[in-house]
Amino acid sequence: MSGVMNETYSIKELADEFGVTPRTLRHYEDQGLISPERQGQNRIxxxxDRVRLAWILRGKRVGFSLQEIGAMLDLYDVGDGRETQRAVTVERCRERIHALEAQRDDINATIDELQEFCELIANLKRDKKSGTWVRRDTGEPLGTYAPRKTA
Amino acid sequence: MSGVMNETYSIKELADEFGVTPRTLRHYEDQGLISPERQGQNRIxxxxDRVRLAWILRGKRVGFSLQEIGAMLDLYDVGDGRETQRAVTVERCRERIHALEAQRDDINATIDELQEFCELIANLKRDKKSGTWVRRDTGEPLGTYAPRKTA
DNA sequence: GTTGACGTTTACGTTAACGTCAAGTTCAAT
DNA sequence: ATTGAACTTGACGTTAACGTAAACGTCAAC
Known part of the structure; x- marks a missing residue:
């Protein structure tokens, strides 16, 4: 094994690689999400840690709070290993999976609506009479949501 | 047409139906996301409005900020209708779709990892020697992320 | 006629996730 | 020996998305 896998990173190196600031990494550490080694004062x-950070940031992109991400990471730290504790871990893990699947459904629904709308807009034409936009196929006008009297 | 479709709601009725508080609806109104009719002071x-609210809340579940949701709703309000403006709308719409697809990929990746992990945990057994947990199939131990010296 | 449920506006409080100084250390380079 | 770059620890500032409380109007019910 060539020692290439034992690479270490300074705080700025890692931050830069993931497009965040050092402050962010320190914050995650404060929240107990990562705990890098120390050489004197400095973090190594x-x-x-890199893998963990990637997990955290993906969690963020998915829309989770740092607390929730922490809870999910805790799942991975089986640690002691009481038998019942293990069952709890599995259960929580499945809950998260279901939540994620629900969220994926929401995303798909949103995508579908945007897609439909996008195509609708792309196929509009001017109405000769009214000068307003109508559907190229049916000639139907658009239902606009009217802001009610901002007065 | 029986007049059942013209139903109206008080602020509390609508809030209750969607599991939010009246304050939340007023806040969304402040942000220009909804603008209900008024009867005197009262909101109707x-x-x-109900459809809009559903959209907003789904947007939230998907992880969007109210600003972003507002921008997406604006897409639906084609309004004036300059030709170039229409193209811009379509473009932004497609951007949002791509962002959502990327997010869906992240979710799928997260689900996959949790799934794997979940099955791994479910198939653990105690090692006679070490008294620690190992995989039922390979006998391999778990890689634990070690918190480094909280001292 | 007053209580209670609902509505209103105004405004300050709260939490999360950092940003942004300030003030000090350490270490290699000039 | 002093500059500069990168690190450290406070600690206060900021934004978003509401919560919460104050002070008031309205109307049906008792």
Missing amino acids: YHGA | YHGA
């Missing part, structure tokens, strides 16, 4: 990040 | 919500 290893591969495992 | 119609079907169109």
Whole structure:
């Protein structure tokens, strides 16, 4: 094994790589999401920290709070290993999966509506008479949501 | 047509139906996301407002900010209708779709990892020697992320 | 006629997730 | 020996998305 896998990173290196600031990494550490090694005062990040960070940031993109992400990461730290505790972990894990699937459904529904709308707009034409926009196929006008009297 | 479609709602009725508070609806109004009719001081919500609210809340579940949701709703309000403006709308619409698809990919990746992990945990057994948890199939131990010296 | 449920506006409070100084250290380079 | 770059720890500032409380109007019910 060539020692290429034992790479370490300074806080700025890791931050830059993931497009965040050092402050963000320190914040995640404050929240107990990562705990890098120390050399004196300075933080030294290893591969495992890098993987964790990637997980955290993906969690953020998915819309989770740092708390929720922390809870999910805790699942991975089985640690002691009481038998019942293990069952709880599995249960929580499945809950998260269901939540994620629900969210995916929401996203799909949103995509579908945007898609429909996008095509509708792309196929509009001017109405000779009214000078307003109508559908190229049916000639139907658009239902606009009217702001009621901002007065 | 029986007049059942012209139903209106008080602020609390609508709020209750969607599991939010009246304050939330007023806030969305402040942000220009909905603008219900008024009877004197009081707000009267119609079907169109209800649909909008559903959209907003789904947007929230998907992880969008109220600003972003407002921008997406603006897409639907084609309004004036300059030709170039229409093209811009279509373009922005497609951008949003791509962002949502990327987010869906993230969700799928997260689901996959949780799924794998969940099955892994479900198939653990105790190691006679070490007294620690190992995989039922390979006997391999778990890689735990070690918090480094909280001292 | 007053209580209670609902509505209103105004305005300050709260939490999350950092941003943004300030003030100090450490270490290599000039 | 001093500059500069990168690190550190406070600690206060900021934005978003409401919560919460104050002070008031309205109308049906008792």
